[in-house]
Amino acid sequence: MSAGTDNLPPRAAVSQMATGYWVSQAVRAMAVLSLADHLASGPRTAADLAEATGAHAPSLARLLRALVALGLCGREATERFRLTPLGGALRSDVPDSARSFVLFFTAPWFERGWEELPHAVRTGEPTFPRVHGAGFWDYLGAHPEDGALFDAAMSEGASARAEALRAVRDLSSIGTVVDVGGGQGRLLAGLLEATPGLSGVLLDRPEVVAGAEAVLRAAGVADRCAVVGGDFFASVPPGGDAYVLAQIVHDWPDAEALAILSACHRAMAPGARLWVIEQVLPPEDDPDPSERAGLTLMDLNMLVLFGGGQQRTGEEYRQLLGAAGFDEVAVVPAEGTPWSVVEAVRR
């Protein structure tokens, strides 16, 4: 990720960084108004789109002009606006949609934690609970609409995580895979769809797995998948040949991360494999720090939400898994993706 400021003088570059949220809010407006869905069947004028979305036509024309400048829409000679491939990612009906992800990360209730980032840096405390009076998972449980949006945002990226795992590991010899904190089952569905004969067990919070049946049924794998509503600190289903923890460990400080890994270790039989799927931080002596920009910002996101939840280096994952009793830990990057699989075997 680059901030896109390389050729600007310092004042202009810093100003552009500081107004980066203008871009995210313009993208949000496009998603909230469902402009990509309205443009999916072909180019339309601003007036036509205003009528379809109930928007103020001159202001919508100004938004569209900005979206053209950002490359999300194009403008035809006929004054009609069309969707570009970039803007197409905001359609709600495409398999690689980013619409829920955009709506979640730009939601005012979510951004309020980020507004308090200086406090998090001063104290090390997560700011999401400070502004909402509840930890992130409890907040989602108490606000079902926001919880559903988070689950949908996670599901949008889950197929890519399944692909990354399949790119580096052959699942054909695995009988049962247990996805611990597997959301609504999109990642597991990706593994089961691609691997006939594989069975799955999905564990997540009860209010999350309530939506899993529909996901698994739509993928045609519901008959090969058991769904468990529970708490991964209390217990993890036994009997799997492989256990997946995708984007779980980074949500937690070391003590809780260790407790989750230890719960998996207790549930696993000797010979079972653990696959931790995460975006692994490169070491500090990496030659190009700008390559780390996206990950270091994700790390701040973890600070805001969870305090000690954090992105970790391969070495830090090795130490955590070792402390939980795993050995032969290998960090395997899935080339061409942001994901790595940290693999360990239960002895």
Ligand SMILES: C[S@@+](CC[C@H](N)C(=O)[O-])C[C@H]1O[C@@H](n2cnc3c(N)ncnc32)[C@H](O)[C@@H]1O
């Ligand atoms: C960042 S999401 C990752 C979801 C999924 N693994 C993926 O890769 O898309 C973290 C998941 O952990 C689940 N979770 C949080 N606390 C949990 C708990 N105590 N027991 C079970 N699941 C929990 C959340 O509900 C959420 O689905």
